[in-house]
Amino acid sequence: MHDLAFGARVRGVRVRLGMRQVDVATRSGLSTSTVSRIERGHLGSLTIDALRSVAKALEIRVDLVPRWRGGDLDRLVNANHSRLAQACIERLRAAGPWEVKPEVSFSIYGERGAIDLLAWHPQRRALLVIELKTAIIDVGELLATLDRKARLADQIGSRFGWVADHVSVALVVADGRTNRRRVASHIDVFRSALPLDGRRLGGWLRRPTGRAAMLAFMPDSHARTLGQPLAVRQRVRGPRAAARRGDPCTKPGVR
Structure with a gap:
């Protein structure tokens, strides 16, 4: 949304509610001049917190929507999620006879959603729900969803x-x-809800006995190796270092 359009909407709601700029300023904890600048669409030097404070005072919800190269941003996020899922699937299959179903949707008694990975160990009759996150945003909502x-x-x-x-x-x-x-x-919250860490995940996957609740980090290097090889770093020695090591190419008369 253009800055001028944003300001016009803020002003429109304020007028509809019968509020003055000073009333909005008092509720938001900002100055009247800041409220005026927002309504005129002069947002360049204002913080997101300031915009949200004014919006909250008027009961307006502000959603921050990043855009980048058309649909490339969505494809980038989805690609990262897919690499993480593939890394988990490979780890499960390496640990034992796990059967894995990705993106399992459900609608039960009005509760709808999708499980990122649902895994089944037939020998142990163990069912594992895996939630994948490329970024942690709202911890409370995340744990409630899980x-x-x-x-x-x-x-x-x-x-x-x-x-x-x-x-x-x-x-x-x-x-x-x-x-x-x-x-x-949020370590206390996570430890209470998910007491097992990644160091114990491998052992449990090999012998999934009893209920477990786990939190594990999947290294970026693991995910990258699924799509392309990692670049190998090579140390380049300078001529002095090479001479000290007896490199024949640094001796006089040798080219």
Whole structure:
């Protein structure tokens, strides 16, 4: 949306509610001049927090929608998610006779959604719900969604003839500094909901006995190797270092 159009909508709602600019400023904790600048579409030097504060004062919801090269951004995000899913599938199949169903949609008693990966271990009669995240945004919503999927997993699995003795859950997050910081800042919440970490995930996948709730990071290098080989770094020695090591190409008269 263009800045002028955004400002016009803010002003329109304010007038409809019978509020003055000073009233909006008081509710939002900003100055009257800032409210005026927003209504005139002068948004260039304002923060997103300021825009949201004014919008909240007027009960307007503001959604931030990034756009990049047409549909390329959606394809990029989907590609990252797909690589993460493929890495998980390969790890499951390497650990044992897991059967995996990707993107399993459901609609049960009005509850709708999709499970990223639903895995079944026939020998142990173990059902595993895997939630994949390339980025962690809302921790509360994430854990509530995972809990809901685990609660419905028995009914969802029965569609494939899978009758489980126990249902486990795993949150698999793309490794990276930002995601690790997000987890660290909510570590008590995550440990309470998902007490097992990635170091114990491999052992459980090989012998899935009993219910488990796990959080694991999937390294970027693991995902990259699925699509293309990693570049091999080579050390380039300078002429002095080579001479010290007795490199014949650095000796006088040798070219």
